[in-house]
Amino acid sequence: MKLSFSFCMAMLLGALLAxxxxxxxxxxxxxxxxxDATAPALQGADLPPLLDRDLxxxxxxxxxxxxxxxxxxxxxxxxxxxxxxxxVKDRDADFDSARPLTxxxxxxxxxxxxQDNRYLLYVQDKGGNEDFHVWAVDLNADAESETGVPPARNxxxxxxxxxxxxxxxxxxPANILVGLNDRDPAWHDVYRLNLETGERTLLIENTxxxxxxxxxxxxxxxxxxxxxxGTGETQVRPIGEDGSIGETIxxxxxxxxxxxxxxxxxxxxxxxxxxxGDRDLIxxxxxDLNTQEETLIERDPEGQADFAGARFSDQTNELQLTYYNGxxxxxxxxxxxxxxxxxxxxxxxxxxEIYPGSTDRSERYxxxxxxxxxDPGSRYLFDxxxxxxxxxxxxxxxLPVEHMAPxxxxxxxxxxxxxxxxxxxxxxxxxxxxxxxVMLIHGGPWARDSYGYDSFAQFMANRGYAVMQPxxxxxxxxxxxxxxxxxxxxxxxxxxxxxxxxxxxxxxxGIADAERVAIMGGSYGGYATLAGVAFTPDLYxxxxxxxxxxxxxxxxxxxxxxxxxxxxxxxxxxGDMDDPEERAMLEAxxxxxxxxxxxxxxxxxQGANDPxxxxxxxxxIVVALRDRGFPVEYMVAMDEGHGFRGRENRTAMFAxxxxxxxxxxxxxxxxxxxxxxSTKLAEIMVDPATVTVTDPNANAxxxxxxxxxxxxxxxxxxYNVVMNIRGQDMALDGARRIIxxxxxxxxxxxxxxxxxTLPAAMGGLAIRDSFVVARGNLKPLARTMNQGPMSIEMGYxxxxxxxxxxxxxxxxxxxxxxxAPVVADGLAMEAAxxxxxxxxxxxxxxxxxxxxxQQVQDHIITVTGMETVEVPAGTFETFVxxxxxxxxxxxxxxxIDAETRVGVKSTSVLPAMMGGGTVVSxxxxxxxxxxxxxxxxxxxx
Numbered sequence: 001m002k003l004s005f006s007f008c009m010a011m012l013l014g015a016l017l018a019x020x021x022x023x024x025x026x027x028x029x030x031x032x033x034x035x036d037a038t039a040p041a042l043q044g045a046d047l048p049p050l051l052d053r054d055l056x057x058x059x060x061x062x063x064x065x066x067x068x069x070x071x072x073x074x075x076x077x078x079x080x081x082x083x084x085x086x087x088v089k090d091r092d093a094d095f096d097s098a099r100p101l102t103x104x105x106x107x108x109x110x111x112x113x114x115q116d117n118r119y120l121l122y123v124q125d126k127g128g129n130e131d132f133h134v135w136a137v138d139l140n141a142d143a144e145s146e147t148g149v150p151p152a153r154n155x156x157x158x159x160x161x162x163x164x165x166x167x168x169x170x171x172x173p174a175n176i177l178v179g180l181n182d183r184d185p186a187w188h189d190v191y192r193l194n195l196e197t198g199e200r201t202l203l204i205e206n207t208x209x210x211x212x213x214x215x216x217x218x219x220x221x222x223x224x225x226x227x228x229x230g231t232g233e234t235q236v237r238p239i240g241e242d243g244s245i246g247e248t249i250x251x252x253x254x255x256x257x258x259x260x261x262x263x264x265x266x267x268x269x270x271x272x273x274x275x276x277g278d279r280d281l282i283x284x285x286x287x288d289l290n291t292q293e294e295t296l297i298e299r300d301p302e303g304q305a306d307f308a309g310a311r312f313s314d315q316t317n318e319l320q321l322t323y324y325n326g327x328x329x330x331x332x333x334x335x336x337x338x339x340x341x342x343x344x345x346x347x348x349x350x351x352x353e354i355y356p357g358s359t360d361r362s363e364r365y366x367x368x369x370x371x372x373x374x375d376p377g378s379r380y381l382f383d384x385x386x387x388x389x390x391x392x393x394x395x396x397x398x399l400p401v402e403h404m405a406p407x408x409x410x411x412x413x414x415x416x417x418x419x420x421x422x423x424x425x426x427x428x429x430x431x432x433x434x435x436x437x438v439m440l441i442h443g444g445p446w447a448r449d450s451y452g453y454d455s456f457a458q459f460m461a462n463r464g465y466a467v468m469q470p471x472x473x474x475x476x477x478x479x480x481x482x483x484x485x486x487x488x489x490x491x492x493x494x495x496x497x498x499x500x501x502x503x504x505x506x507x508x509x510g511i512a513d514a515e516r517v518a519i520m521g522g523s524y525g526g527y528a529t530l531a532g533v534a535f536t537p538d539l540y541x542x543x544x545x546x547x548x549x550x551x552x553x554x555x556x557x558x559x560x561x562x563x564x565x566x567x568x569x570x571x572x573x574x575g576d577m578d579d580p581e582e583r584a585m586l587e588a589x590x591x592x593x594x595x596x597x598x599x600x601x602x603x604x605x606q607g608a609n610d611p612x613x614x615x616x617x618x619x620x621i622v623v624a625l626r627d628r629g630f631p632v633e634y635m636v637a638m639d640e641g642h643g644f645r646g647r648e649n650r651t652a653m654f655a656x657x658x659x660x661x662x663x664x665x666x667x668x669x670x671x672x673x674x675x676x677x678s679t680k681l682a683e684i685m686v687d688p689a690t691v692t693v694t695d696p697n698a699n700a701x702x703x704x705x706x707x708x709x710x711x712x713x714x715x716x717x718x719y720n721v722v723m724n725i726r727g728q729d730m731a732l733d734g735a736r737r738i739i740x741x742x743x744x745x746x747x748x749x750x751x752x753x754x755x756x757t758l759p760a761a762m763g764g765l766a767i768r769d770s771f772v773v774a775r776g777n778l779k780p781l782a783r784t785m786n787q788g789p790m791s792i793e794m795g796y797x798x799x800x801x802x803x804x805x806x807x808x809x810x811x812x813x814x815x816x817x818x819x820a821p822v823v824a825d826g827l828a829m830e831a832a833x834x835x836x837x838x839x840x841x842x843x844x845x846x847x848x849x850x851x852x853x854q855q856v857q858d859h860i861i862t863v864t865g866m867e868t869v870e871v872p873a874g875t876f877e878t879f880v881x882x883x884x885x886x887x888x889x890x891x892x893x894x895x896i897d898a899e900t901r902v903g904v905k906s907t908s909v910l911p912a913m914m915g916g917g918t919v920v921s922x923x924x925x926x927x928x929x930x931x932x933x934x935x936x937x938x939x940x941x
Contacts, residue, residue, distance in 0.1 A: 128643075209227075306325075365383060437467075441525035465665070798818065
């Protein structure tokens with residue numbers, strides 16, 4: 001399997017939108033209870049039956065599918081324990097004979113077979129945080145009784161690390177090549193990863209800010225793609241046999257596109273896409289690495305669209321077909337055999353868009369997908385040798401395609417004369433006049449909408465809405481002039497004007513009721529929604545923003561570290577925050593700063609773990625509207641990220657959207673919903689009155705915490721610790737803390753050691769956190785964390801934290817450069833807080849390193865009052881100390897005894913990725929002062 005370079009780069013620089021568009025069918029749902037539409041155009045209309053929303057947004061009966069390299073097996077997605085997981089069956093067997101391979105509590109997305117057919121590999125993150133790990137399942141392993149599936153091994157088990165898969169080389173089936181940003185969160189080093197042992201071998205340490213890597217057909221890393229941090233220029237560089245990175249051999253500017261795709265069989269040439277120079281549309285070329293000459297292979301024969309992709313033979317490595325995405329996708333066969341195959345498929349399959357997919361290594365068998373704009377379609381198995389096609393499955397067999405609405409390709413003129421391509425879906429059974437409208441805006445914004453089945457468009461059309469999907473300037477696929485016309489044109493500029501002009505087009509055509517137009521979208525589409533209701537408040541009757549940024553400045557300030565290569569691109573296409581004039585432009589383009597102008601009802605939707613558009617972006621627009629007394633509705637899913645993947649969350653979200661739009665725009669909606677969806681909807685709706693936003697400048701005058709001349713009293717304490725996760729209480733066993741005086745590298749120090757055993761439901765592992773801090777100022781010196789067989793050892797200096805992460809699979813170095821010294825973290829910090837001059841109103845700030853995320857986290861501590869606290873160890877008069885983690889949700893309240901300065905109780909919120917649970921700790925006993933180290937329970941030198 002060869003993964004294209006551009007595919008890997010898409011993980012880094014791709015579109016922001018990740019809102020799942022999965023639509024599904026269940027065997028027992030067809031029609032739903034309807035509420036009468038309020039839009040005059042829909043009254044008395046002969047609309048199709050109101051279809052259950054689960055047909056559109058529930059889990060599919062079957063989805064996806066890939067053949068094993070030897071063609072003997074077929075893996076696919078199907079619900080297991082009500083979550084989309086991976087199943088496998090023999091290629092020609094019935095689906096009833098399939099067995100589940102994964103039992104994840106979060107839908108499993110990407111998966112594939114190892115080259116030797118031994119493992120099923122898949123990627124998964126935690127709660128939408130996009131720190132994807134690579135997992136392996138042995139296809140020959142027996143199912144475990146507890147899960148019903150074979151055991152899965154996390155091959156990249158490191159918190160806060162995002163794995164990228166670069167290659168699955170056929171020449172080395174025991175290994176794959178991965179990128180890991182464990183050493184530096186911004187840049188991925190290249191490793192060889194052994195699938196059997198999990199051993200990782202470092203191949204290239206990324207010290208030159210390389211954004212991506214490309215292997216040749218033998219699996220050797222041959223090319224590096226670097227983005228110049230000053231100019232944003234994309235540079236293609238060769239890699240020597242010793243791993244050294246050579247000088248640039250191909251380059252394109254920040255407003256151009258170029259990327260290698262796949263090596264030529266001769267090893268001296270590489271297929272590339274490029275629009276450098278005076279070319280507008282992206283072309284497909286062959287580039288000679290030695291002569292640095294390029295040869296044109298193909299540009300769009302219709303002169304309409306960028307080159308979109310190619311298909312190569314894994315058997316012969318020859319180019320088989322190319323494709324372009326204009327108004328619709330067009331395929332161009334490049335061999336006589338593929339041309340004959342496509343002709344055969346068009347003759348023997350139902351009408352629709354044909355997409356050849358997975359093949360076995362011999363390329364005898366091909367999985368073929370057939371779709372239509374009114375039908376998500378089916379998959380077929382094409383036997384090229386026997387010249388037969390056999391239907392594999394229909395993903396949503398209960399979806400009545402006869403009631404789906406056709407999609408039209410439309411074009412309209414923007415106010416400056418530019419032509420804007422778009423897709424329009426009109427409801428069946430009603431004249432296309434004076435209709436309620438939903439403007440559905442894609443994310444990215446450097447992405448595009450395409451012709452084909454769209455679950456939300458069909459869902460809204462069934463409710464009686466016309467749905468318009470404009471590819472505004474700045475969208476990809478239409479050439480670099482169209483793309484670059486969107487540079488720095490957010491919000492108050494031409495990108496938003498194109499959307500506004502699309503509304504006017506529908507009004508001028510008589511399609512739209514000017515009083516019944518809504519705007520909705522995810523990510524950039526969410527931003528465009530907020531911009532629409534803020535900058536054109538009279539245009540929209542309602543808005544739905546899904547993970548939409550409200551302030552461009554705070555958005556750019558919080559982009560994930562692994563997008564470091566894209567900073568110059570953001571400055572070019574969005575705006576440069578460091579330029580005073582452009583910063584002022586970005587401030588003006590931020591809907592948050594025009595929140596007072598919003599007069600349209602607004603529904604804001606957010607995933608708590610979103611790493612791209614932080615929850616603060618939604619919180620702050622909700623608070624701004626609430627504080628001016630304007631009604632706003634808010635939804636936050638604690639176990640989601642940049643879009644909702646879970647079935648209950650997804651279905652509940654669209655149930656709310658449906659009712660919200662019906663109330664404010666006037667379409668039909670389904671009044672009933674299953675109990676689990678109703679419960680979930682109530683759970684994820686947030687009262688705006690409870691939302692708070694931390695002002696990033698609020699702590700500017702807050703003094704830094706100081707532990708100068710601080711003294712700890714050696715002692716031993718035990719605690720009752722209870723975790724509540726998703727409504728279930730789980731107690732830690734043997735939780736105790738020991739403080740002793742020791743010598744560390746000849747320096748007087750304290751050892752603060754915490755012990756506990758996790759609940760059986762969480763693995764029952766013994767955990768130990770040993771922190772060494774200097775006597776006199778409590779400066780962190782060393783830390784060792786153990787959880788079962790895994791450990792982290794760290795040494796602290798003012799400039800960096802360096803250490804080693806160890807697991808049964810092997811050990812890896814860890815380095816975190818520091819801009820400024822940090823203080824101790826975790827339970828050691830709790831002990832240290834008692835040394836501060838606590839009094840009601842006392843406040844201070846500090847920064848600490850969190851190993852789980854490998855980031856420095858800012859904290860604000862405030863003594864909010866005094867309180868009498870009763871715990872098993874007795875009754876204490878305590879200071880109530882609030883610990884606020886800036887830009888995080890896992891805050892803590894600590895109750896510190898005013899006499900002994902010992903923490904006697906704490907309540908804390910778990911990180912959102914753990915479902916937003918809580919932890920309560922209460923002191924049960926405390927021993928007297930200890931002057932010597934108690935056996936091996938405390939940290940040594």
